[in-house]
Amino acid sequence: MNDNPAPPPGRPKIRVVKRAAAPAPTATASAATAPTTDNRGERISKLMAERGLCSRREADAYIERGLVFVDGERVNQLGTRAAPDAVIVLAGEAKAQQARQATILLHKPIGYVSGQAEDGHQPAVVLVGPRTQMEVDPQRFRPGSLQGLAPAGRLDIDSTGLLVLTQDGRVARQLIGEDSAIEKEYLVRVEGRLDERGLALLNHGLELDGKPLKPAKVSWQNEDQLRFVLKEGKKRQIRRMCELVGLRVTGLKRVRIGKVKLGDLPLGQWRYLREDERF
Template sequence: MAWTRTYEEAEPQRVNRWLAQSGVCSRREAEALIAAGQVSIDGETVSDPGRKIEHGQTLTLDDGAQARLEGQMTVIINKPVGYVSAQPEPGQIPAARLLTRQGLWGDPAEIPAADRSLAPVGRLDLDSRGLLILSEDGVVTKAVIGPDSQMEKEYLVRVRGDIGEPVLDRLRHGLALDGRQLKPAKVTLAGDQRLRFILTEGRNRQIRRMCDLVGLSIIDLYRLRIGPLKVGDLPEGRWRLITAREREALITPGFSPKPVRRR
């Protein structure tokens, strides 16, 4: 069924911008749909990528556009230590190598071809483990790591060293990296020599560098959540597709997905 929505804003807006703000697709994807003749306003095919939609007009994406957008793949992996998130250096193994039929967990799914452009949405270091998102969906990518994203990323970290209150205070409020102050972090004790970090930014190797600055050394770093998406009971080294509800939760503030359990 074609996607249809009426524009209710008072001021006209470019079609590609409105579709991106509505969480339908990225601006670039909207422009590609327009170029393919798959977008219409009040029954008239849109041919100009700069076309604006006005109050009361109805925009429609045809069935082909819907199929094209729904075919964009997003997967999660419970990444083990020893795999890199993105382009490997010589001798390194990319996490995408785990996307095999044997590694698939749960419901049957298409196995992505080797040349499919599934990029990491929030990297995870070689020596870190846990939740890793790989996606070709521009809307998901923008929601998670776009410049305006405030999405939380949660980690459990086992450390060696003194983790008294002064150290916790510095981790929460008092650190800078590369000459720039870090955003406030939620850092709490999570057991013997274990810390829970909740961040809303993703500087390069941020937690490891934060711990170095306060004299802690990291033994294990595990990411268990990105926004509403949790690694759950996905076994280490396995992967699965995200569900439609999980995608909606990532791109729509306040929307809560149902937990995914293996059948």
């Protein structure tokens, strides 16, 4: 007996793989909702994250609420798989929810941690409120912007500059996902002597934690300040790189992430990411 009856004429057939041992769907269930752990196909949540539709966690939430359509069929059961080239569309309600998600740019001062409070130091998110919003920001503070707001990347407690906080899983994945290639630019004040070989090593050739670092762009900004452009963000990476070539960092400021610049955002203040800005 065929457990996957053909869809009515004119209705696209979803390419979903079912676990062989799963019971046949009931008369009211769609074949698209059948769970599976079969290795054929990809989990729909994974496909959605890879395509930048949302984060995997958000994808699971949308699937549970029935807000995801694959090849024209509604999917509402976690674990459903589909062909790698399946057409995946979010329902209007999900798109409207994404449009309300806030991304905030903060000029983090020294003394605040990027994430959760630790060792008596407050998280940077406590600086986000109506009193610390940049005066010229065209969007005014919305209390809902604080719900689920999390840092997309880190900036050490003794560093200052541009920190991104977001509710949007798409932004977080773009900035800190495993395949992220977004540039981060820093101005780094140093003490010590750096010869040509040391500068060459900062650009390419150093290892941290037993693994080679990706190529960087490092050059002198002035007589005591270096400019670093990185495409990765290991813990205290710049400070540790400088130590390996005999330098000591006395000040570190992040001034750009992708195409978004710190600009004239005052220290300790924040603003919303503008619609015309992209990382």
